Amino acid sequence: xxxxxxxxxxxxxxxxxxxxxxxxxxxxxxxxxxxxxxxxxxxxxxxxxxxxxxxxxxxxxxxxxxxxxxxxxxxxxxxxxxxxxxxxxxxxxxxxxxxxxxxxxxxxxxxxxxxxxxxxxxxxxxxxxxxxxxxxxxxxxxxxxxxxxxxxxxxxxxxxxxxxxxxxxxxxxxxxxxxxxxxxxxxxxxxxxxxxxxxx
Numbered sequence: 001x002x003x004x005x006x007x008x009x010x011x012x013x014x015x016x017x018x019x020x021x022x023x024x025x026x027x028x029x030x031x032x033x034x035x036x037x038x039x040x041x042x043x044x045x046x047x048x049x050x051x052x053x054x055x056x057x058x059x060x061x062x063x064x065x066x067x068x069x070x071x072x073x074x075x076x077x078x079x080x081x082x083x084x085x086x087x088x089x090x091x092x093x094x095x096x097x098x099x100x101x102x103x104x105x106x107x108x109x110x111x112x113x114x115x116x117x118x119x120x121x122x123x124x125x126x127x128x129x130x131x132x133x134x135x136x137x138x139x140x141x142x143x144x145x146x147x148x149x150x151x152x153x154x155x156x157x158x159x160x161x162x163x164x165x166x167x168x169x170x171x172x173x174x175x176x177x178x179x180x181x182x183x184x185x186x187x188x189x190x191x192x193x194x195x196x197x198x199x200x
Contacts, residue, residue: 015161018076020049023157027150040143042149043160047119056158058115066116067123069108070108071140075129076137077101081128088133098128119147 023045031038044067048060077097083090101124109116123143131139 016049016051019161020154020155022048023150023154024050026157027153030149030153031136040146040147041150041153044147044151045154045157048151048154050154053158056154060154061113062115063119064147064151065113065142066109066121068120068121068144069112070105070120070123071127071144073101073105073108073120074124075140077124077129082133086133090129093130096192097127101128115182133159 027041027045028038030049031041046061048056049061050056050059077100081091081093082088084093091170100123105120105124106117109120111189123140127136130143
């Protein structure tokens with residue numbers, strides 16, 4: 001019986017949902033005029049959105065600093081790889097490089113931004129294993145730039161709308177407003193009833 005109730009319960013759309021969608025949509029709109037793919041900016045906006053401005057700074061910082069550290073580290077390690085294999089191609093050299101890179105990434109994140117390990121590891125792995133030789137530098141720099149735009153957009157949207165402001169709060173505010181608006185009418189009816197009672 002409880003399971004049936006769970007399936008009937010609909011998820012609620014809160015303000016964080018709207019703010020996240022708005023930040024991603026604004027990134028897509030800006031990049032439309034730049035004639036540039038908004039994919040990583042939208043990802044940065046979605047990952048960077050928190051329930052309030054402080055949590056947004058934390059999530060956005062994780063994404064931005066992790067991407068920057070992983071991207072720059074990936075450029076350096078891929079350069080070492082190209083020194084031995086200028087034509088690229090998957091080789092066993094990438095195995096120790098990803099090991100060294102992951103250790104270095106964790107150490108650098110402990111120094112600069114602790115929460116950046118996961119997004120940094122994603123960028124590092126993509127650069128080492130899935131980026132063409134001729135575009136690894138531009139890929140990393142573009143990824144850092146686009147992520148920065150997305151995080152900035154998330155922070156901007158979150159600074160405009162107050163944290164914790166949900167549609168449930170709006171519903172309570174509306175009920176309170178209606179109650180306040182109806183009180184003068186109730187007072188008039190009560191006064192008229194009292195007057196009728198006295199006259200009778």
